[in-house]
Amino acid sequence: MSTGVLPEGGGEGPPRLALTAAGALHAFARAEPDAERLALQAVLAGPELLSPAAWLARDAGHARLLPRAADAGWLTVIHRALRAPDVRLDDFVPQVIAGLSGERCAALASDGGFCVGHTGYNASEAEALCVAAADFTEFAARQRARGWHGASDRVCFHRDVNLLIPSVSFVPFWIDGIDHCLVLGGEPLLNQPAFVELLWGLQAAATRFARQLPAGWHGPGEASGAPPGGTPPGSTPPGGGRGGGGAGLKPPG
Structure with missing residues (x-):
């Protein structure tokens, strides 16, 4: 599916929606994002990039946002299936x-x-x-x-x-x-x-x-079995995730 309004990169794979650098700056620029920023963040919310059709189907507001996002240069379409980095x-x-x-x-x-x-x-x-x-x-x-x-x-x-x-x-x-x-x-x-x-x-x-x-964890300083400000028992901080074969975006394996 082509959106008809977004720039498209080369390649022969299925279309995937991606944020541009400007779109990423806008989407994550606030501690409490509004609906527009949340819609853009949804592009990167999963383990792999969504198709334009899948993103548009998630919320009726996405179709209304699309022309503005295209004009602002926040979104682009690429023809490669990319997975989120899964590395330490x-x-x-x-x-x-x-x-x-x-x-x-x-x-x-x-x-x-x-x-x-x-x-x-x-x-x-x-x-x-x-x-x-x-x-x-x-x-x-x-x-x-x-x-x-x-x-x-x-x-x-x-x-x-x-x-x-x-x-x-x-x-x-x-x-x-x-x-x-x-x-x-x-x-x-x-x-x-x-x-x-x-x-x-x-x-x-x-x-x-x-x-x-763990089940029952409510955050630092609450009755969750973890010391205030500490890491919950049995969990690994984001820096200790599973290693991968390099820091680049990886095609689905």
């Missing part, structure tokens, strides 16, 4: 984020400044930048509470007076309500499939982790 995050993250930085220096912060992975930076630099990214996320939340919603978007820091190529950029996004922030050294190179792959891999890891939670 500590192996996957450094590989996939390296190409998003012009200097191949990048880190990923999560949930209050924890460094999920880094490349190009040494450990102390990466940890300091991840804490700074968490501070920016908190700053942005305070500004949104005061009515300035522009603070929820990306920010660049510069050393040169011309403000051309940034020294570092912070790109915040949320997966299942958990804050993340991508730290990129030099020129940010977000407009590529690797950024979509990163978000899909993180969402897939969160889904696998949720499935491992």
Whole structure:
């Protein structure tokens, strides 16, 4: 099925709906996504990409969103069956984020400044930048509470007076309500499939982790058999998922 309004990539396989980098940035840019963002997130919600027909059939609102998404460049159609990355995050993250930085220096912060992975930076630099990214996320939340919603978007820091190529950029996004922030050294190179792959891999890891939670688990600090803030007994954190044959998107095997 062709949508008739979306750009289509090459290939001879069945059509599959995919987010562009711009679509991924928009879809995951808020801690509490609205219906439009949730519809876009649904493109990456499963273990493999949906056909356009399957996505449209999920909700009547998807058909209304399609022309706007096409105009904004949020969606595309590819002719390859792709599966979500199923790899350990500590192996996957450094590989996939390296190409998003012009200097191949990048880190990923999560949930209050924890460094999920880094490349190009040494450990102390990466940890300091991840804490700074968490501070920016908190700053942005305070500004949104005061009515300035522009603070929820990306920010660049510069050393040169011309403000051309940034020294570092912070790109915040949320997966299942958990804050993340991508730290990129030099020129940010977000407009590529690797950024979509990163978000899909993180969402897939969160889904696998949720499935491992024991019955009766209600979250940190509640009567669930886990210490406050700890990992539930018998479960594996998202970084400890099953290893795979590399960090790339894999065709169904």
